[in-house]
Amino acid sequence: MTGQSERKGIFFDVDDTLYDHLAPFRDALRAIVQPGESFPYEKAYHRMRYYSDRLSEELGGAGTAAYGDAVEDMRTRRFQLALAEFGIQLTREEAEAVQRAYLGRQYEITMFDGARELLQTLKDAGHLVGLITNGPADHQMNKITAMMLGDLIPQERIFVSGAVGWDKPDARIFRHVNERTGTMPEHCYYIGDSWRNDVVGALAAGWHVIWFNHRGVEPESEHKPHHVATSYEELGRMLNGLLGS
Structure with a gap:
């Protein structure tokens, strides 16, 4: 039987990852x-x-x-x-x-095509799904509320830097998420658009990183994300293969 620490966690950035920032x-x-x-x-x-x-x-x-x-x-x-x-x-x-x-x-938000459906699919498959985002707590939570994500992601799996105390790319915010959710870095995946905050930060914490490079920008350093996706259709296929769901 798979222990809680072996449960796969899939966490998403918010700005320009779930919706068009x-x-x-x-x-x-x-x-x-x-x-x-x-x-x-x-x-x-x-x-x-x-x-x-x-x-x-x-x-x-x-x-x-x-x-x-x-x-x-x-x-x-x-x-x-x-x-x-x-x-x-x-x-x-x-x-x-x-x-x-x-x-x-910013509160008139339309999620990217396929984003809500992917979150629902991951939840239905029994994976631990959450959010890690930088910014003041109230400001970021207003965006999350505008996207009506409360039915998909419980409050205890939403981590906002303004409430936690560390901003990405500080690896401590990712370690905090592991501690609070009972997960291990090697079993966690992070999806985000920002090279500096998302790719560099999650790699430093030992997570699997999927760079959501939907704008086709160039890497900013020698860091190597594990995977790159440019759309939610591609991301869904990728996660399906990686997670075996």
Whole structure:
């Protein structure tokens, strides 16, 4: 009989893994900045996420008091820094307006085609399914609620860095998940889009890593994810083979 520690755990990132995180970014820029349809929205989005991660790390992560005190400033600065690379100089007021528009649109979430169905299939197969995501607890839980995931993933398998105290790529957040769920690293799979946060972090914790590279970006280091998927159709076939479900 398989022991609890041998049970396979499949954990997913949230932003740009379960739903299209580019959409609210693009909509916010169109509404406030109006850069035109030729603007490279996807490239700018990646730079915004880079600065978001970098500034968050400088503050010590979403679980720290410094982050809570400075999060609004960080959120506006990331837009200023990212868009400056594309020749758009935002004033403080303009950056705040973009952030407000971006935040409002993040709760109008449409999951990627096949995402909900895959979560349901994994749950029905008896696997331990959960989420690991960076960000303030309330903010990330609002997104999870907007996707109506409460019937698929119980609260005790949702791990938000702002509540846990460690941000990805810190391996401690993955070890914390193992401790709380009674799983072992070698029996856990992590699916995420971010090279730095998801691939690097989960590898450091000894997990199996599936890089959800649906945007076709290049690796950022010499790390080697165990598998790469570009769609939920491909991911479903891959997990079916890996898990024997």
